[in-house]
Amino acid sequence: MEEIGYIAPRANDFTISTANVDPEIKTIAGPQLVVPVMNARFALNAANARWGSLYDALYGTDMISEEDGAQKVGEYNPKRGDKVISFSKNFLDETIPLQNGSYNEVIGFEFAEGNILAQLSNGSTSILTNQDQYQGFVDNGNDAFGLLYKNNNLHFEIQIDKSHPIGKTDPAGIKDILMESAITTIQDCEDSVAAVDGEDKALVYRNWLGLMKGDLVDTFIKNGKSLTRELNADRDYVSKDGSELTLPGRSTMLVRNVGHLMTNPGVKDRHGNEVPEGIMDAMFTICIAKHDLENKGKYQNSRAGSVYIVKPKMHGPEEVQFTCDLFAAVEDALNIDHNTVKIGIMDEERRTTVNLKECIEVAKERVIFINTGFLDRTGDEIHTSMEAGPMIPKGDIKLHNWIASYEDWNVDIGLETGFQGRAQIGKGMWPMPDEMLGMYKAKTVHPKAGANCAWVPSPTAASLHAIHYHQILVSDEQTKIKERDKADLNSILDIPLHTNPGELSKDQIQSELENNCQGILGYVVRWVDQGVGCSKVPDISNVGLMEDRATCRISSQHIANWLHHKLIDNDQVIEAMKKMATIVDNQNSNDDSYINMSPSFDGLAFQASCSLAIEGRVQPSGYTEPILHETRLEFKA
DSSP states (O other): OTTTTSSOOOOOOOOOOOOSOOHHHHTOOEEEEEEETTSHHHHHHHHGGGEEEHHHHHHTSTTSOOOTTOOOOSSOOHHHHHHHHHHHHHHHHHHSOBSSSOGGGEEEEEEETTEEEEEETTSOEEOBSSGGGEEEEEEEETTEEEEEEEETTEEEEEEEOTTSTTGGGSTTOEEEEEEEOOSEEEEESSTTOOOOSHHHHHHHHHHHHHHHHTOOEEEEEETTEEEEEEOOOOEEEEETTSOEEEEOSSOEEEEEOOOSSOEEEEEEOTTSOEEEHHHHHHHHHHHHHHHHHTTOSSSOSOTTSOEEEEEOOOOSHHHHHHHHHHHHHHHHHTTOOTTOEEEEEEEOSHHHHHTHHHHHHHTTTTEEEEEEOHHHHHHHHHHHTGGGOOBOOHHHHTTSHHHHHHHHHHHHHHHHTTOTTTSEEEEOOOOOTTOHHHHHHHTTHHHHTTOSEEEESSHHHHHHHHHHHHHOOHHHHHHHHTTSOOOOHHHHTOOOBOSOGGGSOHHHHHHHHHHHHHHHHHHHHHHHHHOOSSEEEEOTTSOEEEEOHHHHHHHHHHHHHHHHTTSSOHHHHHHHHHHHHHHHHHHTTTOTTOOOOTTTOOSHHHHHHHHHHHTGGGSGGGOSHHHHHHHHHHHHO
């Protein structure tokens, strides 16, 4: 692999030198949202998810059990509310403990010489164990106020209002806890959108422009009522020393451009050829961000004066160098200082993984982000090793040796090259947006793994995942990780091949095939027919999973691999697609805009799904974009 240049010459030790980086990226560890910028409502909700209600996040999800009469029934169930309040006060006891007593005993708060005294039900008072955690307050009038605290670089506000329906039932008058939640948000032009032409790209760029100027507004109907969304203002407090304290009201926004592969008919050269979409994205998203750089918008995104671009689907140092050269050219064209545009390197292709240090070295003056993306990384693992043999079942790949090594390697390389206190090391998405208790139990692994940001599927999930960053100080975990043995490259190169595919029964093979087909169909039918790039798709067991092009890439490549090695044949694939199309149609029966694939099986979405599987081996890097874009353009025409 070294001889053919797949493994690049190893880089000498170095430390990244990226300048002018906001604290949300350098030093504040917390949840990160990824949202389709093509959808104004979603884009605004994500940007505003910097702050979220802990009470709402608990009450409306499976984080709170419905046992003992605590069901989600009617407008409000006091028994469920009591469980929410109990959880929240335990959070306060663990996060900002009192020297004496518990928050369950607090009946009020009083100000005393720049600090807060908690009045307890036994008549005594107590101060914080760590008085530095109290930051200040906001006076909301009518005896309502908020108390601001800080722990592990994250804030939250205890909101007191004894006239509020919740506050008046609480001994201390607490109506809610407002959590600093989604610290950063990736506004996505790539996998979560279906943008195939100039009309689509104009919408993408228009929404990004609205975010950068601060004037994006979206009005929509929800539960029969007309609602309007706009960007939240900053939050003003009086600090404990009496001075003004302002905190950002919005996530710090990054923008994900598309990769290097596709062209787009939205712009053509003098010969009528479509231009590379990645170059389009760089020019337009950076140009639009000048509103923020020159502080001409209503709000400021980067107070440090940078533009943050996440770049996906790069294969090794040469493609990272191309991106850096592209950003430099755009900076020159737009009269922007060099290295203003920063790069997030998505470690989601095998050639980037094995050369991650070398990729970072190329971008050491621009890099602000690396992450592990299990989904695309798995799709590329299958495609890269297509000729080596049949892969193990898709679910088993998650448990294979290379995954753990890949996850550790990413963090090891990031810390080795100086990311601690300078840049983000990210981890991947929780894919089940309805299963928040499962996320809460599982996602502690990300901050413990040294990741100072991790993807969540919703603002609600961000408010819940933020709890983990109060429990775990990521910088301490990173310091510990620096002392461990570095992950082994040979383990990363351990291909997840089936050593004895003959032991798979016909039923096992059929079940795997149908599961893959169902996932492809459920995603592609919305992509092609409705232009939805990312959605919650019921799986074969009717569990809602977040699906995007990366999950589609895995499923299509897995079928292509088994086809190539003759575990299945084309006829089996077509029959499985037809069987699953009927199921997918039934799962979407409540969607008035849905177009059935059965019983004719002659629609564009069904044809595209079959093509992704049967032609998967010959698709560039196993990507789904060429077939999806072509089919969506045909549908729109």
